Amino acid sequence: MNKIVYLFGAGASRNALPIVDEIPDRIQELIELLKSDDLQLSNKDKYDDLTSNAPESKSHYQLELIKNLEWLLTESSNHASVDTFAKKLTIKGNRKELEKLKVALSIFFVFQQALNKPDKRYDTFFASIHNSLYRFPDNLRILSWNYDYQFELSYSEYSSQQDVSSNQSSLNVKHKYGDNDTDERFGIYKLNGTTGLYSDGGWRQYMFAPNLKVPVDLSFVDRVVRNFTAVTYFGNLYSNFSFAWERENPDKSIVDLAIKNTEDCLALVIIGYSFPFFNRDIDRKIIGAMKNLKSVYFQAPDADVLIERFKAIKDNTSEINLIPKYDTGQFVLPNEL
Structure with missing residues (x-):
């Protein structure tokens, strides 16, 4: 696939x-x-x-x-x-x-x-990509620079699980300070961590509030x-929130894991991402490793600007179909899906 x-x-x-x-x-x-x-x-x-x-x-x-x-x-x-x-x-x-x-x-x-x-577009996205009630496409991966719980909160309407941690497990969420393992299935890779806490005695995760769908x-x-x-x-609790330039555990690198799980992709869909300078080194590592890339979709009101920034990240873009999408009403579903 x-x-x-x-x-x-x-x-x-x-x-x-x-x-x-x-x-x-x-x-x-x-x-x-x-x-x-x-x-x-x-x-x-x-x-x-x-x-x-x-x-x-x-x-x-x-x-x-x-x-x-x-x-x-x-x-x-x-x-x-x-x-x-x-x-x-x-x-x-x-x-x-x-x-x-x-x-x-x-x-x-x-x-x-x-x-x-939550942003309603996530709801439509989940409804669209579901293969069956509890299964996502094995050929789909999601990279996110966001710290938020929009995926988890939106998916709770499908899973009927209200706590964030349970929905993270269902969505196979990986994050910067997590105990991450490689697998060959759908997953969400949070490159900058997430708005939670972790302990240094085994990478256990905690939430400031486990359920955000309460008054x-x-x-x-x-x-x-x-x-x-x-x-x-x-002294043994830390924020699970990080920035792109901060070091991570080399044995559990979220960047290495993201590369391993995305380097063979044929299509990349970029949603609301402006390629800020602070993230450039990691963007180059991950996107630069995508050797088979044929199409890239840019969804934003200023999609043309993003295409120009993308060319500073990725070599040989003349061989890739760069497709602007200006309508932001729903997340793009590419023809390759």
């Missing part, structure tokens, strides 16, 4: 999540939400399982989270993008603030996805603040 690969960027989640320019305003809205009277945690109760490292009240750690979001708002407003600020912290070797940024940004995206329904009420805030407290004050 013809192997088809999708490459998803931020534009693929545009109808559910903010793009770069909108992030500061959305952070401000989240700060105001967490300060609202009906979402205030107790100033007497504590997280009993965390008190050895975090002995203060729940309200204390809620305030800490708000302060971190205010810091993120200030810094994201003072830089061209959050990625620019993150790269600066990396160059300066400021690991503590880089981890602080990752946790705050992860929690921001968790709330955004709990407050907003954003006091109970939801309590769960997120508890896990914010755990990752902030315990």
